[in-house]
Amino acid sequence: MDALTARALLARAPGLTTAHLQALLRAARGELAHTTSSAVLREAELPAAARDFLRAPEAQTLAADLDWLSLSGTQILLATDAEYPALLAQTVGAPAALYVQGSITALSSPQLAMVGSRNPTPAGRATAREFAAWFARAGLTVTSGLALGIDAASHEGALHGGGLTVAVLGCGLDRIYPPENSALAQRVREHGALVSEFAPRSAPLRQNFPRRNRIIAGLSLGALIVEAARFSGSLITARLAAEAGREVFAIPGSIHSPLARPLARGCHQLIRDGARLVEEAADVLSELRIALPQEAVALAPHAAAAAPELDKEYEMLLDALGFESATMDALVARTNLPGGSVASMLLILELQGRVTALPGGRYGRIP
Numbered sequence: 001m002d003a004l005t006a007r008a009l010l011a012r013a014p015g016l017t018t019a020h021l022q023a024l025l026r027a028a029r030g031e032l033a034h035t036t037s038s039a040v041l042r043e044a045e046l047p048a049a050a051r052d053f054l055r056a057p058e059a060q061t062l063a064a065d066l067d068w069l070s071l072s073g074t075q076i077l078l079a080t081d082a083e084y085p086a087l088l089a090q091t092v093g094a095p096a097a098l099y100v101q102g103s104i105t106a107l108s109s110p111q112l113a114m115v116g117s118r119n120p121t122p123a124g125r126a127t128a129r130e131f132a133a134w135f136a137r138a139g140l141t142v143t144s145g146l147a148l149g150i151d152a153a154s155h156e157g158a159l160h161g162g163g164l165t166v167a168v169l170g171c172g173l174d175r176i177y178p179p180e181n182s183a184l185a186q187r188v189r190e191h192g193a194l195v196s197e198f199a200p201r202s203a204p205l206r207q208n209f210p211r212r213n214r215i216i217a218g219l220s221l222g223a224l225i226v227e228a229a230r231f232s233g234s235l236i237t238a239r240l241a242a243e244a245g246r247e248v249f250a251i252p253g254s255i256h257s258p259l260a261r262p263l264a265r266g267c268h269q270l271i272r273d274g275a276r277l278v279e280e281a282a283d284v285l286s287e288l289r290i291a292l293p294q295e296a297v298a299l300a301p302h303a304a305a306a307a308p309e310l311d312k313e314y315e316m317l318l319d320a321l322g323f324e325s326a327t328m329d330a331l332v333a334r335t336n337l338p339g340g341s342v343a344s345m346l347l348i349l350e351l352q353g354r355v356t357a358l359p360g361g362r363y364g365r366i367p
Contacts (some may be wrong), residue, residue, distance in 0.1 A: 004177050008062060009036050009062065009209065010054075010095035012065070017098045021079055024041075061335050068200045077098045079094060087219060087220070091218035092244075099198070100195055101173055102190070103190050104309065106164045106193045111141040111221060113216045113237060115131055115226070116149065116225055117263050118147050120149045120150050125150065132156070132165075133159065139290065140221075141163065143166040145168055145169070145209075146188070147178065150226045166194075167194050169196040177204040202283045213240055217238075218240070222249060223248055224278065225266065225267050227251070234271045250269060250275065252268060259359075313337065325362040327361050328362075331363070
């Protein structure tokens with residue numbers, strides 16, 4: 001059996017751990033191609049399910065896997081390979097094998113996990129993009145889960161910042177989940193890596209995502225939670241990061257906005273439990289002892305070119321809106337401007353990217 005076929009089988013073997021892989025290699029005298037031979041399988045201590053699978057693999061499944069590996073350019077990275085990311089290898093339950101599309105070396109670069117709500121506020125989405133761009137300029141690889149919302153915004157921000165980004169999926173790499181992020185996944189593949197421990201044709205089952213989250217946490221120096229409800233899956237990533245001895249960061253949210261309040265509760269709970277409160281990207285970089293390059297400082301929001309000045313009435317409207325969402329009626333009452341004027345001004349501010357329309361007839365200011 002050749003080495004690639006052995007890798008494909010080992011990656012699919014149920015219940016196989018790093019310790020089992022090491023036992024197989026010892027029994028095979030370091031020859032990967034011999035790890036699935038009958039003599040080696042008899043000698044090495046393996047779970048019964050893994051032993052049975054490796055003794056009698058399904059020929060059709062194996063052939064399909066090998067065809068897909070060849071056509072997609074996917075690589076299988078075993079926990080016994082020198083290129084396997086060292087930080088991940090240190091974590092409890094690190095996967096025995098990873099399927100990787102893109103750059104394997106990106107998995108060993110300094111990484112920061114960024115995760116949060118799938119239904120963020122406009123301000124939360126903008127914050128994730130802005131912070132991720134900063135981190136990318138500072139040389140950090142931004143790692144997330146390719147989900148809608150904060151995950152996607154984090155990947156997009158890293159790409160905008162010209163850096164690397166890693167997406168860990170909760171299904172096989174032969175399908176992108178969610179499908180709405182297929183174009184983003186292609187960009188991540190070109191400027192970083194797509195990663196999964198799940199074999200091709202594995203569906204995005206609910207139970208897969210906590211396993212996906214442990215890889216996100218394990219690859220990273222720390223985890224930044226941008227917006228999260230009290231029982232969000234993002235808090236699982238934070239807990240796993242803490243258990244792995246990694247830094248946990250959280251951005252506080254508004255307690256007044258009906259839209260933002262539910263998504264602030266998870267972050268506030270993390271802060272109460274000891275997570276680092278983050279107000280700006282430099283807080284994270286300082287804690288991780290990473291210096292921000294001069295060229296990144298020049299692109300920071302406080303150093304950016306000032307936005308075009310607004311007329312007095314527009315400034316008054318923005319001041320009345322503040323950083324909490326409000327209805328048009330509330331803005332009319334706060335400014336004493338005619339309703340028609342407020343409506344047209346909001347439209348212009350929306351076109352300028354200063355304001356966004358929210359559900360329920362509310363408007364929110366974009367940072």
